Amino acid sequence: xxxxxxxxxxxxxxxxYAYQRIRSDIxxxxxxxxxxxxxxxLSQQYDVGMSPLREALARLAGDALVxxxxxxxxxxxxxxxxxxxxxxxxxxLIETEAxxxxxxxxxxxxxxxxxxxxxxxxxxxxxxSREGETAVPLWEDANRRFHEALVSACDSPWLKRLRxxxxxxSERYRRISLITSGPNRCVHEExxxxxxxxxxxxxxxxxxxxxxxxxxxxVQVRAALEAAESARGTTG
Amino acid sequence: xxxxxxxxxxxxxxxxYAYQRIRSDIxxxxxxxxxxxxxxxLSQQYDVGMSPLREALARLAGDALVxxxxxxxxxxxxxxxxxxxxxxxxxxLIETEAxxxxxxxxxxxxxxxxxxxxxxxxxxxxxxSREGETAVPLWEDANRRFHEALVSACDSPWLKRLRxxxxxxSERYRRISLITSGPNRCVHEExxxxxxxxxxxxxxxxxxxxxxxxxxxxVQVRAALEAAESARGTTG
DNA sequence: GCGTCAACAAATTTCGATATTTCGATGTCA
DNA sequence: TGACATCGAAATATCGAAATTTGTTGACGC
Numbered sequence: 001x002x003x004x005x006x007x008x009x010x011x012x013x014x015x016x017y018a019y020q021r022i023r024s025d026i027x028x029x030x031x032x033x034x035x036x037x038x039x040x041x042l043s044q045q046y047d048v049g050m051s052p053l054r055e056a057l058a059r060l061a062g063d064a065l066v067x068x069x070x071x072x073x074x075x076x077x078x079x080x081x082x083x084x085x086x087x088x089x090x091x092x093l094i095e096t097e098a099x100x101x102x103x104x105x106x107x108x109x110x111x112x113x114x115x116x117x118x119x120x121x122x123x124x125x126x127x128x129s130r131e132g133e134t135a136v137p138l139w140e141d142a143n144r145r146f147h148e149a150l151v152s153a154c155d156s157p158w159l160k161r162l163r164x165x166x167x168x169x170s171e172r173y174r175r176i177s178l179i180t181s182g183p184n185r186c187v188h189e190e191x192x193x194x195x196x197x198x199x200x201x202x203x204x205x206x207x208x209x210x211x212x213x214x215x216x217x218x219v220q221v222r223a224a225l226e227a228a229e230s231a232r233g234t235t236g
Numbered sequence: 237x238x239x240x241x242x243x244x245x246x247x248x249x250x251x252x253y254a255y256q257r258i259r260s261d262i263x264x265x266x267x268x269x270x271x272x273x274x275x276x277x278l279s280q281q282y283d284v285g286m287s288p289l290r291e292a293l294a295r296l297a298g299d300a301l302v303x304x305x306x307x308x309x310x311x312x313x314x315x316x317x318x319x320x321x322x323x324x325x326x327x328x329l330i331e332t333e334a335x336x337x338x339x340x341x342x343x344x345x346x347x348x349x350x351x352x353x354x355x356x357x358x359x360x361x362x363x364x365s366r367e368g369e370t371a372v373p374l375w376e377d378a379n380r381r382f383h384e385a386l387v388s389a390c391d392s393p394w395l396k397r398l399r400x401x402x403x404x405x406s407e408r409y410r411r412i413s414l415i416t417s418g419p420n421r422c423v424h425e426e427x428x429x430x431x432x433x434x435x436x437x438x439x440x441x442x443x444x445x446x447x448x449x450x451x452x453x454x455v456q457v458r459a460a461l462e463a464a465e466s467a468r469g470t471t472g
Numbered sequence: 473g474c475g476t477c478a479a480c481a482a483a484t485t486t487c488g489a490t491a492t493t494t495c496g497a498t499g500t501c502a
Numbered sequence: 503t504g505a506c507a508t509c510g511a512a513a514t515a516t517c518g519a520a521a522t523t524t525g526t527t528g529a530c531g532c
Contacts, residue, residue, distance in 0.1 A: 012306025013484065015294070039515065049486050051287050054516085058251070058291045064296015070248025071492055074517060083393075090394040097329060157319075160328040161300070163397055193270070249516065275483065285518040290484085307524055309483060 012080045016049045018056035021046055021077060026065045026076055027168060028137070029175050034078035037066065038070035059138050065172075066198055080223060084173050088218040091166040095214065096207040098151040103203045106153035111199055116150040117142070118195045136178055140171065146191065150210075173215060185220060243465055246367035254292035257282055261405060262312055263303045265411050268345070273302065289428060292294035301408075316459060320409050327402040331450065332443040334387040334395045334450040339439045347435055353385040354431045355379070361424050368456060376407065382427065386434055386446075390414035398435045410453060 011017035022042070025031045043053050050167035057074045067075045102110070103200045124142035127135045147167065154160060199204035247253035258278070261267045263318035279289050284453045303311045338346070360378035363371045383403065390396060426449045433442035 015484080016306055038513095038514090050516085051290065052484060055290050055294045056285065058294040059298055062254070062295055065491095070252055071515065086392050086394045090392060090398070093329070093333060156322050156326060158322045158402070162481095165392070251516080279518095285485085287517055291516095307483065328516095 012018060013052065015052035015055040015059075017041075018046050018053055019059050022056055023060060023168075026060070027171050029179070032075050033076055033172070033205045035076050037074040037076060039073070043215070045056065050138050061155070063168065065168065079173060079176075079225070081222060084218060084221060084225065087166060087169045087173070088214055091163075091170055092211050092214050094159060094163050094166060095147075095151070097155040097157070098211055099207055100199070100203050101156065102151045102154040103157070103198055103201055103206060105155060110149075110153040113149045113152060114146075114195060114198055117146040118191065121146040121191060122188065122212070126192075136175070139178075140175070144171075146195075150194070150206075170214075170217070173221045173225070176228065177217075177221045180224045180227065181220070185216065187217075190216070211216055244297070249288065251288035251291040251295075252441045254278075254284045256293050257301070259296060259404075261303060263407050263411070264295070265415070267312050267406070269289065269312055269408070271312050273312060275309070299404065300403065304347055315409060315412070315461070317458060319405075320461065322458060323402060323405045324450055327399075327406055327449045328450050329338055329381075330395060330402060331387070331398050334390040334392070334399050335434070335443055335446055336439050337392065338387045338389040339434055339437055339442060341391060342357050346385075346389040348384075349385045349388060350431060350434055351462070352463040353382040354427065357382040357427060358424065361427075369415065373410070376411070376415075378406075382431075386430070399412070406453070407449075409457045412464065413453075413457045417456070421452065423453075426452070445459060466471050 011020055022031070027073040031037070037048060037057065039053060043050060043108060048055070048056075057066050057068065061068045061074070065077055069075075069079050106114075121139075124139045128138055128139045144167070151160065151163060170194045190209065194206055219225065247256055258267070267273070267368070268472070273293065275286060275289060279286060284292075293302055293304065297304045297310070302312055303313050305311075321413055342350075357375075357378040360371065360375045364375045387396065387399060425443065430442055430445045431448060
């Protein structure tokens, strides 16, 4: 395998490598929602054989990023308004529960990490408005780290696992609105407010702000999705 | 493939078939928690080749029933007291949310199905006390159907998906206490109470009863687990 | 003891063979 | 003529066996 590396963690096997690359391409939208995943094409594109490829796709199916139908193949899971609402609501439930526990348990290390990641995110937000689309991956990374830091003191592995699953799903939607309409609302102020409430241990307020944050993001995504859908309707 | 069939649904591919059989064997305890899954042995035991087997195990890893470590192989996910508490709590969160929505939305069909599955479960409970261990799979099936019927009117695919994930996890634990100590509390009365509250649309009460039901089951499992652990301590 | 290296066991991957589905061409019937 | 069924050929998914790579174990020398 020599030097094929995935994301932050090196891939120990070709299946890992394929899993990480394909997941990243699905979340970013490089592999469009609903599109057929032709095994041979993917095998060539990512330079892995059928077996590790199929293994990677099976894992992605477990993450609900890929849909598989026996003897018919694999598809990128499709996006819809109904699913957006569903993901947003359930994520709110999980995210607030995790945040509450994290705030109650978090110590000085946690506070520092929340602080640090918030500043990183502020920087990334500034670059996003300056540089536009180029900075999207950077912002997504910082955004993920900030939200992860907030719940990092939560001591429930299951809450964290489910949270991660749903975060990935929302990221797919968010990327659409970032590409089509840009970060056109005061996300920074929302993040600041959540940050402040969290470090001040105002648990309920932090949860309420998080819930609102998710809802507002969803509203924005909804607009982008509806625009995309009506555009498809007129051109296709 | 001819006539290899899995559970209620026929397996369309060998990978499906292997997935269903292995999952069933993990949940039932036939494949013990923490045990190494040797690929060659499994390949012979289930009569499938490496490719479908690996695909099945990859999917099971997505369900958190199997743990995989690159270049080292696959293990059955282990059970622990901490994990039991975690699963129980998060499942309570998901299950009550789903139940609440189901009660609010459920129509006559839903009521009938809750009714029907409750009676089936009552029958299965009776047989479990009469026949003992033989009737465990039957009871588990009826129990699953009852709890599924309760939340069947919930309109959130994600809540249902997560609920299914966590239900499987708890089933693993429950099987332990069913084997070691039998159904030694008034589970039937708890089920009846939940049933009554649900069909009477007493949402809050039904949720509270469900939460208590999960907690009591966990307490019983905990005792069985602790007994098993101390036994292992003295013999091993 | 401690590190090194060879032999072994196991997981991973490649590759070719097989089975299934899809799609377009052809023919049939209303 | 148009809608629909039927039949291949091509595309695609699926699978098993063999080859490769990696990890583990235990013997050997230092």
